[in-house]
Amino acid sequence: MREWKAEIIAVGTELLLGQIANTNAQWISQQLADYGIHVYYHGVVGDNLERVKSVFEDANKRSDLIFVTGGLGPTDDDLTREAFAAITNKTIKEDTVTMDKIEQYFVKANRQMTPNNRKQAHVFEDAYVFQNPVGMAPGMYVETTTARWIFMPGVPREMKSLMTEGVLPYLKQQLQLNTVIKSRMLRFIGIGESQLEHDLKQIIDHQSNPTIAPLAQEGEVALRLSAKAANDQEANRLIDETEKEILNRVGQYFYGYDEVSIQQQLVNVLNAKSQSIAAAESLTGGKFVEGLVSIPGASSVVQGGVVCYAPSVKQNVLNVPKEILEQFGTVSQECANELARNVCSLLNATIGISFTGVAGPDKVEGKDVGRVHISIFHASGKLISEKFDFQGDREAIRTRTVKKGYELLYTFVKNL
Amino acid sequence: MREWKAEIIAVGTELLLGQIANTNAQWISQQLADYGIHVYYHGVVGDNLERVKSVFEDANKRSDLIFVTGGLGPTDDDLTREAFAAITNKTIKEDTVTMDKIEQYFVKANRQMTPNNRKQAHVFEDAYVFQNPVGMAPGMYVETTTARWIFMPGVPREMKSLMTEGVLPYLKQQLQLNTVIKSRMLRFIGIGESQLEHDLKQIIDHQSNPTIAPLAQEGEVALRLSAKAANDQEANRLIDETEKEILNRVGQYFYGYDEVSIQQQLVNVLNAKSQSIAAAESLTGGKFVEGLVSIPGASSVVQGGVVCYAPSVKQNVLNVPKEILEQFGTVSQECANELARNVCSLLNATIGISFTGVAGPDKVEGKDVGRVHISIFHASGKLISEKFDFQGDREAIRTRTVKKGYELLYTFVKNL
Structure with a gap:
């Protein structure tokens, strides 16, 4: 399977002002990890055309699967489409399904549609469009010569809905994701992080599949084992083996798996x-x-x-x-x-x-x-x-x- | 006053795996907003030397005030110092105050110090060092020819403590931040956010300095008043006036200021x-x-x-x-x-x-x-x-x- 180098970019000044945390990047990362896609970068940039363009240009060079959230709304400071069109020369058209939905919304709400609302229906001409099940602006999949791009709205509820129902099933097929990554967390108490790493140094140093990552938490330590394999069974077998080796050395401090407390x-x-x-x-x-x-x-x-x-x-x-x-x-x-x-x-x-x-x-x-x-x-x-x-x-x-x-x-x- | 172009970089694979959200960037952004410093970019990069180096190089070119969190711990995948040293040719020395603290910690805890713990005391030779009041690895301020860099641990409690007690007071002097942005939080209990906004609508709509931002929290509401002025006294006077107007309307629900609980x-x-x-x-x-x-x-x-x-x-x-x-x-x-x-x-x-x-x-x-x-x-x-x-x-x-x-x-x- 091809190794995808993924990057997640959030567009929105509210993030740079600290008004909200970039939980979208966290959530998307979790989803991609389950599909065996490695995320190499997260980025946040404000609603400024030049800076969005430069962040997009960098991503287009260094990554081959790029997720963009935000900047697809109706107002003037929603610049994601404009920035991407500027660096790729892609043309923009109106998505009729979305435009119908927007018009119906205003009829139903008995309100006058202001012209800027048309903007939410704008999509790139060659994009695969994902209709938004819980909002207006649709998601898009579009390719450049070097990378594949996914655009989604920044509202977490809309983004999650689009990812789950549209983007992930599409990518699974489009990118032929047939490698499985399974993770298992082993939890220890009564041993410090540095001591645990010291006791397991040999195993950690000689181990590449599964990988072993120590995580210190308040008063305890966890080890995350992540295995890559052709199927669940094989991944679990790899993890089982390494777990056994680990527990042979530090089993007396082990208390549970994954999210158990x-x-x-x-x-x-x-x-x-x-x-x-x-x-x-x-x-x-x-x-x-x-x-x-x-x-x-x-x-x-x-x-x-x-x-x-x-x-x-x-x-x-x-x-x-x-x-x-x-x-x-x-x-x-x-x-x-x-x-x-x-x-x-x-x-x-x-x-x-x-x-x-x-x-x-x-x-x-x-x-x-x-x-x-x-x-x-x-x-x-x-x-x-x-x-x-x-x-x-x-x-x-x-x-x-x-x-x-x-x-x-x-x-x-x-x-x- | 000079306009600082700030950037915040988090180093840590756990962020790219989606195990935690980058709340550090959010919090730092909020603090910088209070000082009138504009944040232009947030970035996250994993524990990989080449990628950390490239992100640092980009930041060094495009920003002039760069905050880095994470990658200062004791383990092999903590690479922040190594990456920065590699792109700047800065030399690393052991901070004796920190080393003493680490050694004392292990003596007091009656545990053997593993050699990797020494790493937490490493600082750049020309850095201004901020001792960590609640953890081991210190913070650092260091300059390149194009930018000023601040390094802090990634544990939120340690980072916040270092920022509040060390970094921000130092930057205020070092960068001559002489537009004052003063904020005051008014805390209310027993009234909902929408009711509070309704009761204060007139004041909020006609108010630009100080600005008034409502913040809903678990079971209570806060209003953040932020005034911009030439000095503390003037900023405080502006806030006092608005506070008085607010408390005239909803004073019976007011219980305290700022971080008081x-x-x-x-x-x-x-x-x-x-x-x-x-x-x-x-x-x-x-x-x-x-x-x-x-x-x-x-x-x-x-x-x-x-x-x-x-x-x-x-x-x-x-x-x-x-x-x-x-x-x-x-x-x-x-x-x-x-x-x-x-x-x-x-x-x-x-x-x-x-x-x-x-x-x-x-x-x-x-x-x-x-x-x-x-x-x-x-x-x-x-x-x-x-x-x-x-x-x-x-x-x-x-x-x-x-x-x-x-x-x-x-x-x-x-x-x-």
Whole structure:
């Protein structure tokens, strides 16, 4: 199969002013990845004839499949057609199907059609035209001597509709896209990005199909394996093999595939082991339980929690003995253990988890910002506790604490 | 003032695969607009040395102020420095401040530093270096014969921090940006975007300096006033005048300026009125208290809460009488009232607030998805309760519930 070098260009000053993000480019990229088409560039240019022309000229030289969104509307600053016609000498005609639609629209709305509305029906004479199922301006496929161009409106709903119903099926046939690209994401927790890459360096360096791309995320790492093959089965086989090699080395940190979250996996394993969870949250303020409750079906395993932000709540609601608070303070393993044990029994769960620490900006009880204790208690009496010194600002410390809680609890429950 | 032709380039294959949208370009564009700098191009290029070089070369020719995000990390596919060095012959050195930070990080985290981490400390010899307040790789300002370049990491949180604290103040001086564009955001809650626009139509239509741009956000609306003037004082005077006109019409919905959040204002007013808050959260799962605890200084007014996700927790921990649960169910005003009253006394706060409802995907007790009850109880005996039917998916319903809680509580406390 030919390797297509694709490029996506958005035309519109509103993007350069930051009024909207270029989510069209993101969405088109995702679609093309599934067809095995590599996108090499995204570009954004404003509603200025000379600059649009120059961006189009560059693209026509360096890419062979070019997607343009925007600049097809009725107003004077919609310049996409004019710019492309200027660099290619293509002639423009009126698309009768579209023109009928526009005229009917104005009749139906009982409004006078202003002349500039005709412009939306303009297409290149030699273009293959895709009618717009949800708007006015149609999409177009047109060729130059060096490249193939697809033009679509910039309104995301119209663009997506045109792509799905018209452009992609057409391209599949026109470009004979018979290679399959399959991707699989492997998710890891409890190992840093640089450590993971270090442990897998040999595999990554010697691997070209599937390719392996590490992606760092808050408190976890993912590896994206992408294989190219003649069919799904072959692609999956290639990915399976590499996955096996990877998991042989770092399998103990693996927790799931693709878009699954650690919270989802935690809910799953709690379900599988018939466990229920209650949390005592001080510095995390409810974030831990909140993350679990965001998973549909969490109600079968989440009892709830106590946000014991004030020391008095630790003492009066969660019965941490006054002596422990006085001797060790609220930010201590001793306090964390009591919190985990007592929230477990108070909420009648099989497992209690607790978070106490210093989110900052100030020290607490002489303990540094970032110091965190997490304890996990099982109704059988099993108790674990860990101490951390997290870095970052208040938000980062709280987020890392919660993520670490999911990680510890996931491992704890898996091994029950 | 010189007219700067700016360009923003993002380096990263993850953008071309559509895994994330280029929100960095959007955000930077917004900032530059405030300084009166015109952005002419956005570009995205993958982690490929030759292509990054060619994009850099084009930018160096056509633009005179170039912002690059991404490709400064520790791994082999982070190529931004190498590409720029190759086209400019600039030499690279190790920034000692950054290197110290990286080494300390690994010592503190008790982890081995892999050699690739040194790369994050690499800077161009003649660069002005901006230390990264929330991450490792620093930002850089560096000049070529034709253009000025700014390099920043691609992680949005790091990029924004660097821009705000380092890059923008530096550029203001370096580029002598002496037309001042001042913006002020007015924040409103409890009024919809279309209603606000309707009430202010006359002012918005007749106003050009400052301009007035409405921005809808989750459960609230903001107006951005932007004035252009010769100096700060004059810009502020123009904004003050328009603000006064606006607040004359819709002042009762106004809650704060700029980046202040309703949570922050709520913490402020609780402090001012010497009140403390406890929350009983069912469908919101801790999200309400979590949002308050994210505000530094929340500890003076937030006692904590009980996440009473399971009905047994409502009954056993928060003492909702069995009869109420049987007669009205957990999703009822009666239950919400008990929860607010009892969490207030259990956690020894002056105000209790409660949330109970149906987040979906399924109905509960025959009540539709989106039905929510919020009650607020004051230790003096005052009690209010409201019923809502929110739309959207599970996440949207939970988010809207929490936002509505902040709004109701803010108004409640203001009027105490």
